[in-house]
Amino acid sequence: MSRQTSRLDAKKVNSELLTLTYGALVSQMLKEIDNPDDVNKQLERIGYNMGVRLIEDFLARTGSNRCMEMRETADKIQQAFRLYINMQPTVTSWSSSGDEFSLVWDQCPLSEWVEMPNNGLKYCALIPGAIRGALQMVQLDVQCWFIQDQLKGDPVTELRIKYIKRLEDAVPAGED
Amino acid sequence: MSRQTSRLDAKKVNSELLTLTYGALVSQMLKEIDNPDDVNKQLERIGYNMGVRLIEDFLARTGSNRCMEMRETADKIQQAFRLYINMQPTVTSWSSSGDEFSLVWDQCPLSEWVEMPNNGLKYCALIPGAIRGALQMVQLDVQCWFIQDQLKGDPVTELRIKYIKRLEDAVPAGED
Numbered sequence A, B: 001m002s003r004q005t006s007r008l009d010a011k012k013v014n015s016e017l018l019t020l021t022y023g024a025l026v027s028q029m030l031k032e033i034d035n036p037d038d039v040n041k042q043l044e045r046i047g048y049n050m051g052v053r054l055i056e057d058f059l060a061r062t063g064s065n066r067c068m069e070m071r072e073t074a075d076k077i078q079q080a081f082r083l084y085i086n087m088q089p090t091v092t093s094w095s096s097s098g099d100e101f102s103l104v105w106d107q108c109p110l111s112e113w114v115e116m117p118n119n120g121l122k123y124c125a126l127i128p129g130a131i132r133g134a135l136q137m138v139q140l141d142v143q144c145w146f147i148q149d150q151l152k153g154d155p156v157t158e159l160r161i162k163y164i165k166r167l168e169d170a171v172p173a174g175e176d
Helices: A015-032 A036-062 A070-085 A126-137 B015-032 B036-062 B070-085 B126-136
Strands: A012-014 A090-092 A100-105 A140-148 A157-166 B012-014 B090-092 B100-105 B140-148 B157-166
Touching: A012 A015, A012 B015, A012 B070, A015 A036, A015 B012, A015 B015, A015 B036, A015 B070, A036 A070, A036 A126, A036 B015, A070 A090, A070 A100, A070 A126, A070 A157, A070 B012, A070 B015, A126 A140, A126 A157, B012 B015, B015 B036, B036 B070, B036 B126, B070 B090, B070 B100, B070 B126, B070 B157, B126 B140, B126 B157
Parallel strands: none
Antiparallel strands: A012 B012, A090 A100, A100 A157, A140 A157, B090 B100, B100 B157, B140 B157
């Protein structure tokens, strides 16, 4: 897809439009795909592709440098959520070795108005996908998974992020 | 779907997230549905449902009263685009009887980064759907259709809106 001349970058839109559009995407997938696990995987993949695309914009806007350790990475992820979705998670529950932490939201972003089918769907699977995709573009391989989900009755939504490795030979951000 | 306690109403999110999520929705539909006309219809229907949902919020926020004629309606639609998508169309090309007008955008909202398949898809079909849905909730039956589309090589994107009738016995806004 090519970028058109007139960009909307600095623009902000109403969050309900995003939650409703995302809701339409998830329903559409549930209609067409029988297995909720496959829906989760596809949402994760769509998120991954978004992360790959958004990281360039994030680096350009924030003038961020390469993170030397996971605590810096956590700060940048927190900043990205504030910048893109206007909803900042708490960074918490660090592992003693500093390679793993949680992002916690009082309300899962994207899930306003949502009632979950009781079927294993991970409604917000786009989010870990986006984090994974964005970080891969800066040569950081992480694992992301939900350990609490408000839509499933937990008090908060908690996403766990674990450092796996630095990617040495990855395609640099900005190249396809 | 029920509304959760913590609302995001006043929140603004990055427009790229919306365009990317909408793009994912359209691609998903194109993958699953063979006929582009059916995709157009479904996007229109999804837009309709969004319009039905958003009109309440619009009325509550703007304290708008019932429009007595189409010029007022056009102003409100313009205001809604500014409010929700931060991109205000020009209202133009009124019919002599004042029952029909155009909304014109320099760039179609939602379509950043888009390359169109050459197949009859109306990429932004969500928008006329949303206008139709929102206006039905205030007892106004309109027809909406694109007469120019930048994604198809036209210089601007132009949506035509035509008054059909007042709906006397419609379900009031706020009731399902």
